Amino acid sequence: MKILYKSTRVGKDGIPFKMYKIRTMVSGADRMGPCSTGLGDQRVTRLGWLLHKYKLDELPNLFNVLKGEMSLVGPRPYVPEDFATLPREQRRTLTKVKPGCTSPATLLVPFEEEAI
Template identity: 45%
Template structure:
């Protein structure tokens, strides 16, 4: 049932948001050229790696300049990038990851492989027991202000307690928080 809901909602969102996707792609291209999309290796269900796609919000060679994470006032983030991160528009291409089955609308945010070292073996297995999501309990509750410990606790709580009802609540909370402060 969850997979069917993911596909139906992702298709509906892509159809509804097509003009927004086109406008963001154009803004990124006009400000800093191509590529418009950024693909990053992430870890999904069962520990399988996949390429998560986002609108590029940083300079084209950002990975060569700094780490996989960003901080406030990171000089690699473009002007358009700051806006699309604050509004979470940079995440919209992940709807294609949902259609491909790599992600769900709701689940723990997918980690980069380097983050594996932050978990015990048991925690990693539990975290990888569910499909990662565009939004999750940590994002819905704390947005980008979550500490690594809070994020871990909420991700593991989701892995243990996930249900269709919890997913619907998380989607509602996320939509309510989108008007607030976005990611770095």
């Protein structure tokens, strides 16, 4: 199993890019359910929960920052399929800036799974 996971995401000006993360789910998880996870999601490995809890799975996003595709803080990047379902005005607003490694909301509520 590969350690890094890459996924096509929508970037600034609607330009797609490959976003890198440390794999926290079982192989093929993207075909088994939604892109987001919740507490108790069986697709996430034990080590994956630990990495995800402390946001360590996002460290490879720094490579995207160095390439100029992402910023440290900004709206989280959407997969194209989910992005297409958003209202037009929201899509326009999201693509005005680079997506971020973390969102402003995550800075306010760092352990969102526990807060919900």
